[in-house]
Amino acid sequence: MKPLLQLFRAIHALVAILFACAALMLIAIAARMGWQGFVSDWDQAAAQTIIEAVGLLAAAVVALQIAETITEEEVIRDADISAPTRVRRFLSRFFVVVIVALAIEGLVGTFKALHEDPSQLPYAASTLVATAFLLAAWGLFVHLNRSAEELEPEAMEDAKREDQKLK
Numbered sequence: 001m002k003p004l005l006q007l008f009r010a011i012h013a014l015v016a017i018l019f020a021c022a023a024l025m026l027i028a029i030a031a032r033m034g035w036q037g038f039v040s041d042w043d044q045a046a047a048q049t050i051i052e053a054v055g056l057l058a059a060a061v062v063a064l065q066i067a068e069t070i071t072e073e074e075v076i077r078d079a080d081i082s083a084p085t086r087v088r089r090f091l092s093r094f095f096v097v098v099i100v101a102l103a104i105e106g107l108v109g110t111f112k113a114l115h116e117d118p119s120q121l122p123y124a125a126s127t128l129v130a131t132a133f134l135l136a137a138w139g140l141f142v143h144l145n146r147s148a149e150e151l152e153p154e155a156m157e158d159a160k161r162e163d164q165k166l167k
């Protein structure tokens with residue numbers, strides 16, 4: 001069984017590397033787009049290019065955060081994700097980045113729709129509404145999970161010990 005677990009760790013490490021590479025490519029593309037917007041005429045088209053570059057950077061942050069989370073949780077810590085504390089911490093790290101990225105994408109979509117095609121505004125608004133629901137659901141999850149953590153105080157101590165592996 002141990003060789004199989006080592007294989008899973010290696011696969012997780014490979015996936016984390018691929019997410020990091022995707023993040024680097026998105027950063028490079030966003031930098032190029034941003035530079036093109038900066039050196040062009042400072043007009044509405046340049047602003048739209050910069051806004052789209054910000055959206056790409058948000059996606060890059062998500063990819064990088066996923067890579068970091070996978071590396072820390074599955075490769076370095078080799079943590080047991082079944083404990084309530086670990087689940088809350090793992091999902092919270094993921095959700096904070098996803099919610100921020102979705103909010104930025106919703107704003108980018110809103111600006112783009114306002115300036116290019118107002119018929120796309122409902123789609124941008126639905127992204128923002130879905131992001132708000134996701135934020136509310138995350139808050140409810142954290143609240144309900146806290147009750148479960150109180151039933152297992154040793155899980156918090158285990159999580160703190162696992163954190164020592166990263167220092």
